Amino acid sequence: VYALFEAARVVFAGSWRRMRRRHMSGHAIVTGDTPTAAAIANGLRTAGHEVVNIDAGDATSLRDAGGAGARVVYACADDSRDSGINVVTVTAANNVPRTRTAGELAVYAHVSDPTYALALRARHLSQHVAGADFFNLDELAARELVRRDMATFEHASPRAVVAGLGAFGQALVVELARMWQLLPPFE
Secondary structure, X not given: OHHHHHHHHHHHHHHXXXXXXXXXXXXXXXXXXXXXXXXXXXXXXXXXXXXXXXXXXXXXXXXXXXXXXXXXXXXXXXXXXXXXXXXXXXXXXXXXXXXXXXXXXXXXXXXXXXXXXXXXXXXHHOOOOOOOEEEOHHHHHHHHHHHHOHHHHOOOOOOOOOOOOOHHHXXXXXXXXXXXXXXXXXX
């Protein structure tokens, strides 16, 4: 009898958790099993947000993770073999029916290829409803590095040497040029 009770408890507990997750609201959903996904989820949890991690970003997984009431979705699956996997997650997330009280859904998608990320951002910026923000880790790192070093360029004309023009080096050059455009002219 005890074994039957335990089996029933385990089955119903799993069903209860799935139902509870499906009806959550105000939480974040992070898709993917990558270091980027883990870092985002840990950062959100540290900031006190409720986070649901899922491996796949398909419509069923997003619905089961409470997509109808989620505040934000981060698509961070490994896109090294399929560059469109996080783009598909964006589409699926934007197509999940929302509850009346949920508000707008913010969707962020990691794209490893900086050129592809730029093209996706340009395409979505040209639409009336953007639907997602595509990001690249090299660009974010370059932006943060330049932001932290802004004091270096406050009193003199900016001069910088970038060794290596891989993805991060290119992003750093673009961010330095952008920063230079924003600075007041030096005399």
